[in-house]
Amino acid sequence: MKFFYGWRMVGAACGIQFLLAAFLTQALGLYIAVLSDEMGWSKTTLSGAAALQSVEAAIIGPVLGWVMDRFGPQKMIRVGMVMFSAGLLLLSQVNSVTTFYLSAILMAIGASLGGYFPLSVALVQWFEKFRARALSIMSLGLAMGGLVVPLMAWSMQHWGWRATAAGSGVLVLLTGLPMASIIRRRPEDHGDHVDGIDPAMHAAAAQREGHKAAPAQVEFTVAQALRTRAFWMLAIGHGLALLVVSAVNVHAITHMKEGLGYSVATASWVILIMTFGQLAGVLMGASMGDWFEKRKVAALCMLAHGTGMLCLTYATHMAMLVAFGVFHGIAWGLRGPFMQAIRADYFGRNAIGLILGLSAAIIAMGQIAGPMIAGVMADLTGNYEMGFSLLALLAALGSLSFMLATKPLLPDTKA
Numbered sequence: 019m020k021f022f023y024g025w026r027m028v029g030a031a032c033g034i035q036f037l038l039a040a041f042l043t044q045a046l047g048l049y050i051a052v053l054s055d056e057m058g059w060s061k062t063t064l065s066g067a068a069a070l071q072s073v074e075a076a077i078i079g080p081v082l083g084w085v086m087d088r089f090g091p092q093k094m095i096r097v098g099m100v101m102f103s104a105g106l107l108l109l110s111q112v113n114s115v116t117t118f119y120l121s122a123i124l125m126a127i128g129a130s131l132g133g134y135f136p137l138s139v140a141l142v143q144w145f146e147k148f149r150a151r152a153l154s155i156m157s158l159g160l161a162m163g164g165l166v167v168p169l170m171a172w173s174m175q176h177w178g179w180r181a182t183a184a185g186s187g188v189l190v191l192l193t194g195l196p197m198a199s200i201i202r203r204r205p206e207d208h209g210d211h212v213d214g215i216d217p218a219m220h221a222a223a224a225q226r227e228g229h230k231a232a233p234a235q236v237e238f239t240v241a242q243a244l245r246t247r248a249f250w251m252l253a254i255g256h257g258l259a260l261l262v263v264s265a266v267n268v269h270a271i272t273h274m275k276e277g278l279g280y281s282v283a284t285a286s287w288v289i290l291i292m293t294f295g296q297l298a299g300v301l302m303g304a305s306m307g308d309w310f311e312k313r314k315v316a317a318l319c320m321l322a323h324g325t326g327m328l329c330l331t332y333a334t335h336m337a338m339l340v341a342f343g344v345f346h347g348i349a350w351g352l353r354g355p356f357m358q359a360i361r362a363d364y365f366g367r368n369a370i371g372l373i374l375g376l377s378a379a380i381i382a383m384g385q386i387a388g389p390m391i392a393g394v395m396a397d398l399t400g401n402y403e404m405g406f407s408l409l410a411l412l413a414a415l416g417s418l419s420f421m422l423a424t425k426p427l428l429p430d431t432k433a
Contacts, residue, residue, distance in 0.1 A: 022214030024144035039163020065393030083375020090203030098132020099194035106187030154304035164293025237366035251423035257384030258416030295347020322349035324414035
């Protein structure tokens with residue numbers, strides 16, 4: 019039996035996600051904690067860099083979606099790896115807020131062009147029956163990136179944060195580009211089929227066995243998708259989830275260091291626990307994700323996000339930080355891959371790039387607001403308690419958004 023090329027793309031996407039998570043998503047909190055000490059910049063200033071990344075994603079997301087629907091994501095991902103590498107190299111030379119922001123913007127554009135969004139679009143085109151599994155395996159890279167946090171902390175301690183950033187940039191260039199070259203557009207462009215299954219042969223086999231053939235995937239236009247309640251409820255719920263995720267990535271280590279009195283090294287181990295929780299969540303999604311109603315699973319995950327955030331905020335013992343890592347990590351790992359899988363299940367493949375791009379513009383509001391709310395309120399009150407508590411409440415309320423995101427009815431073909 020021929021090995022389905024889509025699984026090779028899943029492996030490459032997982033590797034690229036690992037690079038982005040290890041050197042940006044998970045490491046950003048380390049850089050911010052170190053720069054806060056060395057440069058004396060405020061938390062609001064440092065949070066602004068994370069906000070800039072999300073603003074960039076909101077602006078170019080719909081454009082990227084349109085481009086991918088027409089030309090595919092493969093070349094875009096290669097350019098993204100080069101720009102991400104350049105951003106890390108510039109980070110190693112930072113000596114002012116301006117250069118720090120420029121490096122953040124470069125890394126953000128690189129991550130947008132070569133990261134989760136275009137990789138998800140690529141895999142959605144290659145999978146339907148095993149879509150949640152493929153996206154969950156890709157997200158293993160995002161989770162495994164967190165395993166590098168203690169190593170990054172050690173590197174910063176022994177070699178300095180500048181050398182760590184420069185080395186990370188070189189590694190991205192040497193390993194990211196070869197993996198990006200594996201990504202292809204649609205299986206039909208390469209003589210293959212979705213899931214590696216010839217639909218004609220599958221229908222014939224089903225008929226011989228007396229089974230009904232699976233119904234064809236309903237394809238929504240962008241206009242039709244925008245008129246559904248599901249599109250907006252998914253975007254709001256996803257945005258509220260990233261409100262917490264982005265705030266944790268930016269501020270959790272600083273909170274544990276300044277608010278709870280732990281060292282950066284100890285805090286990085288808490289992030290490692292969170293990462294193991296995330297890995298567990300991703301593996302749960304990969305093994306069972308195509309069996310359950312994804313929106314209900316996502317709703318439960320939002321409650322876990324809120325609970326984990328409260329454990330982090332008011333931790334009086336290491337056990338509460340472990341609980342934070344478990345709740346938040348599992349919720350992140352399980353829910354994350356479902357976000358794009360639900361949209362593809364609901365709206366089809368034909369316009370999925372632009373649909374995801376427009377969703378990203380809405381979701382980015384949560385990514386922008388999360389770190390900024392936490393940072394500004396910490397500067398005003400002297401700690402993270404009020405900001406983190408508000409984010410925990412909003413995350414829990416996001417559960418309602420997913421419960422309301424029921425599968426839309428067949429679109430009006432005249433639209």
